[in-house]
Amino acid sequence: MHIAVCVKAVPSTTEVKMDPETHTIVRDGRASVINPFDATALEVALAIKDARSAAGERTRVSVMSMGIPDTERLLRDCIARGADDALLLSDRAFAGADTLATTYALSCGISQLDEAVDLIVCGKMAVDGDTAQIGPELAGAFEMPCITDVQEQPEVCGRTLRARRACDGGRETVEVDLPAVITVAKDAAQLRMPSIPGVLAAETAPVAVKTAADVGADTARTGLAGSPTQVVRSFVPERSQEAVAIEGSPAEQAAALAALIEEGCR
């Protein structure tokens, strides 16, 4: 079984810097961490690998990311924690991608892996872009079934994956045939610590760094050029600590509150 885990490098701080011209995040490698949801996604994949390996079934976990060259540091950390190998898609042509262009780049990378993928594990969402679209879009690109918002460690039995996911009324159990895509909630698991043999292995482990040309991506479909969604304005909202006491009857208070909200939205 071959599992691909999608890992995004996100700013480690809430003080996110935006490029005033492209309205994309200024990615500073030194201040990047693994998206917390992707740390969970990695643990979910490693736990599947553990269970299958105990049953004598070979399972490989590949981590992959589209990001700046420094992202290699984070991918090596994933290997130290138990992933087998890593692929980094890094090229100026990938910069400024919206979710469609990101999905296209990742799907080119996944298609170029040397072994077909049985399961793609993504975080439910990235804490910077926050769209939660990449997992379902990857499922669409590969025409695979998708289980979103997985809340607990899923089970793999033969070619069937069973998972508990959040739904409007609470939780439901869903079964799909592999190959499939799942996206996981942050509390579904806790990423294990790196082991000493893992840290040593990570130093020399294969991390393939590939450009758009290497994975056969059409650069008209990648990065800013390939993104139909453009972020036209972004800003850090101003927060006021000011408290306002509203007097009067419930109807008067409601009207005054509505006026205050309306004024704040202008």
Ligand code: FAD
């Ligand atoms: P999500 O879909 O939230 O991520 C889900 C999972 O996909 C992650 O947990 C991870 O497993 C995987 N994943 C995501 N990105 C990568 C990656 N680079 N490498 C590996 N795995 C990855 N784009 C739009 O299309 N529409 C918008 O409205 C939009 N608004 C934005 C607003 C702001 C303020 C910013 C900064 C960006 C916005 N973007 C938008 C761009 C969006 O952040 C990027 O397209 C990004 O590359 C992927 O989307 P996401 O971060 O929302 O990922």
